[in-house]
Amino acid sequence: MILLLREITLALILLICRAQVAHAGVCPSNPDTIKPCTCTPTTIACETTDKFELDVVLGLIAKGQDPQGLAFDTFILNASEISSLDRGVFHGLTFNNLKFIDCFRLSCVSSEAFAGLQPNVTSIYASDTHFDWFGRRDCSIFEAIRYLKNLKSLKIVRSKITEIPDNAFTGKLGQLSDLSTIDFSGGQGGVITQVGEKAFNDLPNVQLIDLSRHRISSIKSHGFEITLPIKNSLLINLEHNALKNNSFGNSCLKTNVKTELRLGENINLHCLNEEVFEPFLVNRRNKTEDNIIDLTITPIDCSKCNLWLLENEVNLNLRDKLKNILTSDGIDFWKKTKDDCSVNSVNVL
Incomplete structure (x- = not known):
């Protein structure tokens, strides 16, 4: 018995030594x-x-x-x-x-x-x-x-990267199944202007996509679409970019996991297109799995383009899903009425 324990101890020591010299x-x-x-x-x-x-x-x-x-x-x-x-x-x-x-x-x-x-x-x-x-x-x-x-x-x-290309993270030798953190934050001078089609589609473990502080004005169709089952929640940070009302392609936000989308400080984004954002904000079976959008310092118009938000405020539980949503005049969006927002937007793009 003592001899067996000694052999096991020596084997463990050898494994530890090998691990220490592996690199x-x-x-x-x-x-x-x-x-x-x-x-x-x-x-x-x-x-x-x-x-x-x-x-x-x-x-x-x-x-x-x-x-x-x-x-x-x-x-x-x-x-x-x-x-x-x-x-x-x-x-x-x-x-x-x-x-x-x-x-x-x-x-x-x-x-x-x-x-x-x-x-x-x-x-x-x-x-x-x-x-x-x-x-x-x-x-x-x-x-x-x-x-x-x-x-x-x-x-x-x-960096000086100007775009995230189509299929950017589709692996050549199989899925990049361990990739969880993607941080391309731009600091004070980011120059990315576009996110390509299905750029992040093939990543089953992604938890963070940070593209903040760039000049992104275009997200192509299926840009952030993720069809694979993801194990954890996802944070997409698009703060301080050049996003506008028409910047979002079809199904560009179609994730299949709880997602927090940060759109703060996109000062030219005034309308949340219903075709793009309603599917993102749809109720999940469990409220704790609902998606969230943070709009800090992003002025939202009280106009027809956002009327759908007021019409679906209760049934989509939007007060809990849309954070820091203020109108262009600095008023809490939820204090506006449907009549208030039944006018055409002056910001059409």
């Missing part, structure tokens, strides 16, 4: 050979404002290593002169986390830039990194992401 890459013996990059058993970081050959440096780190020696936890690129990530740039090196910081010129990401990383990458973080592909599909960061089947968190903030 213990092997670095070159002479660190000067890989400048301006640095290497530790967990992290490779390339941080410089000068030009350098990223492909060459990563190739030197990978050269002659066995598979275990290629496994690191984090890759950090903070390099203002790098303009592209080409096919095979990582030379078999693997990472859990990819971070891109202040890569102001990085616009072209090959669809095969992350080749070999597919089973490993769970997180991508980028800030103040260009990533706009100027219409070249072979340079689109989205084409590369679609291969990362185990990705859980994607945060690309303050």
Whole structure:
């Protein structure tokens, strides 16, 4: 019995040790050979404002290593002169986390830039990194992401991406079934103007889609439609954009899970189109599963285009579903009467 316990203990110790070294890459013996990059058993970081050959440096780190020696936890690129990530740039090196910081010129990401990383990458973080592909599909960061089947968190903030393309997150190697966080918030200068068709359709575990502080004026048909059963509730943040009355395509908000939609600070959005928003606000079997829209600092017209809200106030329980809804003159919308709102809107778009 004692011998058996000793064997079990040794086996557990071995498993713990293996887990601890799972991402213990092997670095070159002479660190000067890989400048301006640095290497530790967990992290490779390339941080410089000068030009350098990223492909060459990563190739030197990978050269002659066995598979275990290629496994690191984090890759950090903070390099203002790098303009592209080409096919095979990582030379078999693997990472859990990819971070891109202040890569102001990085616009072209090959669809095969992350080749070999597919089973490993769970997180991508980028800030103040260009990533706009100027219409070249072979340079689109989205084409590369679609291969990362185990990705859980994607945060690309303050980029120069101008659109979320059609089918943006339809996986190439199966569903991106673990992806729960998508954060493209724009800070003070976001430039996204459009959300494409079925951009988020194939994501069964998504919980956050943040596209706040951009210039979004168009959401194409089925833009946020999610047909797969989602396990958790969903938050869609579209605050501080350029949304207008006619910005919403057919079935663009057709989610099949409890959803909070934030539309605050869209100052040109005056009418909630009944064809778009009534299906979103329909009663669920359980009130706790009802969808919610937050309209903070979004002036809603008291006019015919919103009359349907007053007509369905009770049967759709809209007072609980529409938060912070004020009219263009700053009055609580629910204090208006049907007669008050039986006039044509002066804001037609």
